[in-house]
Amino acid sequence: MAEPIILAIPKGRILVETLPLLAAVGVVPEAAFSDESSRALRFATNRPDIGLIRVRAFDVATFVAHGAAQLGIVGSDVLDEFDYSELYAPVDLNIGHCRLSVAEPAELAEGDDPREWSHVRVATKYPNLTARHFAARGVQAECVKLNGAMEIAPVLGLSSRIVDLVSSGSTLKANGLVEVEVITQVSARLIVNRAAFKTRAAEIVPLVEAFRRTVAAKTGVRAA
Structure with a gap:
């Protein structure tokens, strides 16, 4: 058999x-x-x-x-x-179903426009996908690879932004982050x-x- x-x-x-x-x-x-x-x-x-x-x-x-x-x-x-x-x-x-998105602290997002970015430092579990996304927009991305706890990276100064899966957005909100750009639907x-x-x-x-x-x-x- x-x-x-x-x-x-x-x-x-x-x-x-x-x-x-x-x-x-x-x-x-x-x-x-x-x-x-x-x-x-x-x-x-x-x-x-x-x-x-x-x-x-x-x-x-x-x-x-x-x-x-x-x-x-x-x-x-x-x-x-x-x-x-x-x-x-x-x-x-x-x-x-969910989405892969860029998020940043709410206070940073108040005066921020993703279309004006030229360089970003991002904590993510998806360095390859993230780098490709930003390269296609002409943005230089410095990706810090993490396997979890992405949401605390901006709070602790590891990166100013994160790229992570988002469903309801409640985890982002609980950590003072807001979604500013959707990379892809999942x-x-x-x-x-x-x-x-x-x-x-x-x-x-x-x-x-x-x-x-x-x-x-x-x-x-x-x-x-």
């Missing part, structure tokens, strides 16, 4: 929205998968030919790009940051390792089509 297809699922904000989607395509994880206190990383499903791993969102793309997992679910922000040529993203899952995508898509097409293509049909049924629009 062939090794199971491994589907990489991100921890955090997308996970809750992913579970109903998995169920709709006929993949039901073992009970431990939904247990936040579980230290396990690999999980069985109701299908012996499909297993799951639960990893950090940024690691989903890496596992799939290098073939350790054949499919994954990850935000378009992660895809844009890493830009792996080994990844194919056939379906926009229409979940995990949603979760189904991703596939390109090599596996060719070598294990008989197993992977039906899964991709099941996700596509599920999204279409949910939205009334055929998934891209």
Whole structure:
């Protein structure tokens, strides 16, 4: 029997929205998968030919790009940051909606116009995406890489601005920051390792089509 297809699922904000989607395509994880206190990383499903791993969102793309997992679910922000040529993203899952934005202290924003920037120092988890965005505008960006706690960077003088995911904006507000520019809208995508898509097409293509049909049924629009 062939090794199971491994589907990489991100921890955090997308996970809750992913579970109903998995169920709709006929993949039901073992009970431990939904247990936040579980230290396990690999999980069985109701299908012996499909297993799951639960990893950090940024690691989903890496596992799939290098073939350790054949499919994954990850935000378009992660895809844009890493830009792996080994990844194919056939379906926009229409979940995990948020935006990647530039934010700065409210008092700075009062007299600030992003269109006049020539140089910015930014704390972000997305240095590549951020640098590309500002370069396209002719702005020199000095990116300070952080993996979290972005909102305190301006308060402590690490940077004057941040680039981070924004949903409701409540975290920014709680830290005295305001959103001043949207870089890109974000949603979760189904991703596939390109090599596996060719070598294990008989197993992977039906899964991709099941996700596509599920999204279409949910939205009334055929998934891209």
